[in-house]
Amino acid sequence: MGNKKEVDLPILQNFQVNLDSFECSITTDIAVFGYVDNRLKLLLTKRSVGQFTHHWMLPGGAMEAHETLQECAHKVLYALTGVKDIHIEQVKVYAAIDRHPIKRVITVSFHALVRPENHPLFLKGNVEQIAWFDMNELPHNLGFDHAQIIHDAHLYLKNNLKDRLVIGELLPKQFTLSELQQLYEDILGLQLDRRNFRKRIFQMDILKSTGKVKAGVQGGPMLYECVSEQTP
Structure with a gap:
C-alpha cells in the first residue's frame, strides 16, 4: 500500500469549551397544529414590537439562563397565546449565521397537536393578533425564516403519521x-x-x-x- 497523501487539516486552537468560547442567543419556536372541520390548522401570532412587526410568526422567544429548551417553549407559548399544559416534541435546529437581523441566534423548533376548542386564546403582552390558519391558506407575510420552520414541522407531522401513530389531541380520546x-x-x-x-x-x-x-x-x-x- 502506498503512502497516503498529506491533507492540510485546520489547527483548532479553541476546540474545548471555555469562558471565552463564542456565545449566541437561543430561541424556541412552536408549531401548534389543530384540526377543525377536517382541516389542519396552524396557530400564528402577530406582534406590535420587535423585529418583523405586523408579520405573522410562530409563537417563540428567547431562552433564559435557568431554562431548558422545553421550559422556554412552554413559557413563550403561554406568554404569547395563553395556551399551556400541552405535549410538545422537538423537530429541528436552525443555525444559519444570518437568520436574525440583530445578532447570531440559534432556534430550536417544536410541534404540538391540539384541539383548538380545548385551548382558549388570550391576547397577552405585545401580541397584536392570534389566529388559526388553514395550512393551505397561510399568510404570505411571515417573519424571519418561519416559512421554512413551518414547512419542516408540517413534514415532521406527516412522517410521524406514516411511521407511528401520533395524533395528540387531533381526535377525541375515542374515535372510529x-x-x-x-x-x-x-x-x-x-x-x-x-x-x-x-x-x-x-x-x-x-x-x-x-x-x-x-x-x-x-x-x-x-x-x-x-x-x-x-x-x-
Whole structure:
C-alpha cells in the first residue's frame, strides 16, 4: 500500500469549551397544529414590537439562563397565546449565521397537536393578533425564516403519521377507524385505500377496541383508542 497523501487539516486552537468560547442567543419556536372541520390548522401570532412587526410568526422567544429548551417553549407559548399544559416534541435546529437581523441566534423548533376548542386564546403582552390558519391558506407575510420552520414541522407531522401513530389531541380520546383515516387523508393530502389503511393500522398494534360503538352513526362503527402514543 502506498503512502497516503498529506491533507492540510485546520489547527483548532479553541476546540474545548471555555469562558471565552463564542456565545449566541437561543430561541424556541412552536408549531401548534389543530384540526377543525377536517382541516389542519396552524396557530400564528402577530406582534406590535420587535423585529418583523405586523408579520405573522410562530409563537417563540428567547431562552433564559435557568431554562431548558422545553421550559422556554412552554413559557413563550403561554406568554404569547395563553395556551399551556400541552405535549410538545422537538423537530429541528436552525443555525444559519444570518437568520436574525440583530445578532447570531440559534432556534430550536417544536410541534404540538391540539384541539383548538380545548385551548382558549388570550391576547397577552405585545401580541397584536392570534389566529388559526388553514395550512393551505397561510399568510404570505411571515417573519424571519418561519416559512421554512413551518414547512419542516408540517413534514415532521406527516412522517410521524406514516411511521407511528401520533395524533395528540387531533381526535377525541375515542374515535372510529373512519375518523382516523379521514385525519390521515386530510393531513397527508392523499386518498387512502380503506382495506390497506386498516391493515397497516392494526399492524402497528397500538389501538385497542373500547367494546363500544359510536352512537347516532349508521351501522354503529366500533370506537377505538390509542394504547399509548409512540415516541421516537
